[in-house]
Structure formats: structure tokens, C-alpha cells
Amino acid sequence: MIRRKIIFSLVSLVAMFALAACTGKDDAAPKGDSSSNMMEGHEGMNHAGTSDVPEGLKEALNQTYPVGSKAIIHADHMPGMNEAEATISGAFDTTVYTITYTPLNGGEKVENHKWVIHEEIENATNDSYQAGDEVIINAEHMEGMDDVTATIDSAEETTVYMVDYQDTETGEDVTYHKWVTESELSQVE
Template identity: 45%
Template structure:
């Protein structure tokens, strides 16, 4: 009798497990698709969507007069914002005069906090005004560099007044247009 009871219980457990697995919510196509590009920060967090086309510069930005790297110039990037970026050849799309910030934030879509996201410009911070925001200031982002960024609460980690650039580049076989942002110290002339 013990053997028969054991087989019956085992069969019951298997049937229950099979039925329960059939009741789980389906995984959406979006969740199954790999992200277009993962963003790399010093803490090496990955998996945040990074669009292949960053779109135009925010309204109200001031173009830099006679930037070191003019529009159309081919340059080498020394930034490591994402895998494959350091050493990549890029083309300058725009050069701007503004304050640029590294920020810490938690995506509005959930997930792990993002630390030291480089970069967000003054014009991508809601109600930022025209003055430099001090480190530690809590702000609301109006940038769409990655999924879950727009509307996120962030803290200013650091800032710079360097010329900031939009670039086109190829990273790990993926062409990225209008990538935002790279500051002047993260660029070298192409030989």
C-alpha cells in the first residue's frame, strides 16, 4: 500500500506542477527581446535599453561657437558609458554650451538604481533654470536616453561646463545616431 500511495502522491505533485506552470503569465515580446544596447556605468550595471537613435537635441539649447570638434568632424571616443564605446570612431553631430550632469536615479519602470549616468544636460532636467545645480540636488529628469529615465527622480552626482557633443557611432555592430552625450574631455582627434 505504501508504494501505491507514494506513486499516487508523486503523480499528484507532477500534475499540480504542470497545471501551475500553464497558469503563469506569458512573457511579453518586449521582455523576450534583447535590449538595443546596455548602458555601462562604473558599477557595471547592464540591461537598460539604450535607443539606436537618440533624436534631436532638446529645445532651447545653445550651439557652441567654434567648438574644438565641429559638426562633421571624425573623432575617437575615450568614454566608456557603454560596452564598446571606448576607442570607437564617431562623427560629431552637434556641439553645445550648457551645464552637463552625471546623475544617480532609479528607473520609473523599476529595476536596479543607476549610478553615475553620464550625461544629462541642463535642458533635460525639469524646472532646472539657468544656474549650475550643485552636487546632491534632487531633480526630475526629462531625458529619454534609456527606458525609465523620463520622469525619474535623480540626484546630481557631478557636473561640468565643458562643451557637450551629440555623436553618431557604431558600437558592437550597432549604428547609433544622435547619441547623447559626450563631453569634450571624452573625445580625441581621429588620426
């Protein structure tokens, strides 16, 4: 357990230095204006996150992809993600949700956004939410998402992963992307 925490800390530290070295590169570009941020309602998706996780989120005990391991992403939450090789930067057991909401910044309605986790719901109950439930989101995956009222579209208990990868379209480094489910990953061959 201690070894795993040390490895996670080292991976986090290296990623933080790499991210700091890249700061300023795209500062002049307006958010949501880059082609790497555009995908069916995913304009403004945050490419680089932090290693911070919501309070109460529990590290997965039997994750298929341990922190520091490599996996191939099979998801298109944003352009340049599908088929990218990822490095696992976190693995957690929780309930993941797809949600529909209208951004607080006045953007277009976002349907079936993947993924928000149970710990990112304000005043979350102990039980998982069901399709049709309305919740308030405490996450900033996209512009205008934090503090928005959303409708749950689906719910699934699974292991979710925080991943680092290189955008296959732009070459941009994406760090601490939250979240990819276990079913959206496969072993590197």
C-alpha cells in the first residue's frame, strides 16, 4: 500500500512538473475555440486537470490497471482520445453517471456527458442515483458545469480511472483526465 502511494506521488510530481513546463503555450487561445476541444457538446472540455480527487473517493483495491501502468483508451469523450495510449494516474471504485445539463455559462444543452462520479454530486446520498434523478454537480470537467443542476441518464458501479495521454490529433499532452471507465480501456499489446 505504501509502495503504491509512493509510486502515485512520484507519477503525480513528474506530471506536475511536465504540466508546469508547458504552461503558457496555449494561454492566448480562447477556451472552447480549439479544434481539440470540439466534439458534440464537449466544447470547453478541460484537457489538463489536477491530481485532486473528490473527498470520500476510495482507491480501487483490485484495479485491472494499476497506477503507472499503460492501457489503450477506447472512448471518444473528446477528439484525439480514442486509441490513445494512456498512463494510469489513479484508479477508484465508485458509481459513474452520464448526465444531461445546460451549462451555466449559457452554452448549448449537453446530453449524455460521460462521466461524473458519485462523489462529484453535491450532498450525495449513500445510495446511487437512478436515471431521471436531478442532482447538482460539483465538478469542472467542462465550462459551465460546476454547480449546475443535471439529470442522471445512466448509472453504473465500476472502477474509474484518471489517465494521462497524448492527444492523437494534436500531440497535446492531457494530464489527469477524469474519468475513463474500466470497460473503456484495454491492455497495451
